[in-house]
Amino acid sequence: MKRIVILISGRGSNMEALLKAKLPCEVAAVISNKADAAGLEIAKQHGVATAVISHKDFANREAFDAALAKEIDRFKPDFVVLAGFMRILTADFVNHYAGRLINIHPSLLPAYTGVDTHERALKDGVKIHGCTIHFVTADLDHGPIIIQAAVPVRQDDTAATLSARVLHEEHRVFPQAVRWLCNGNVRLNAHGRVETDRLEQRGTTLISPGLD
Ligand code: GAR
16 A cells, blocks of 8 residues: 655644545654644644654754755655645755646646735636646646645635635645556656646536626
């Protein structure tokens, strides 16, 4: 059975969705860069090993990433899953896990890379927003996309209501992506493109606001 290590920085609701999804892999550990991340408690309740590597204990990004990689590799994972891990990773770290590192991002990439995605989507008045699961490359939030979910943006949305609508979909597509990965249904090929044997034409159209 494949092994995964999940990295978190906070609440851990996406991590929890993975733990509850009965995935075809063993969650070998959950690692946080913050000792007070609420998700660590949830992981412990699920009987998963936890560890904290605080970025504040290191002089620079390179030193932190090296220590983080050392801790991750102790658990010998096949894949490393970023579930709300809020640190920018060095190219060395990313290359070390090439094709084995995925991330969830709360926007329809390549739109709204970085932070405050819901606030920025509302400000721009977009009518469709969503989330993306992608392979991580050294190009921040631009790695090859595995799956996306789109949601309508409503006229009376606030960042909180929009974020909740997106999060609901995050909890659905993230387990799906990890399941595909662990079952070998998706992979990153030598040209840096996602190869999949899933039926892409099963996707549906979202028009927002709807047609009369
Ligand atoms: C999620 O919305 C995730 O997409 C986002 O952080 C949140 C973590 O929530 N990730 C990023 O912004 C990465 N750039 P969670 O801890 O409850 O899963």
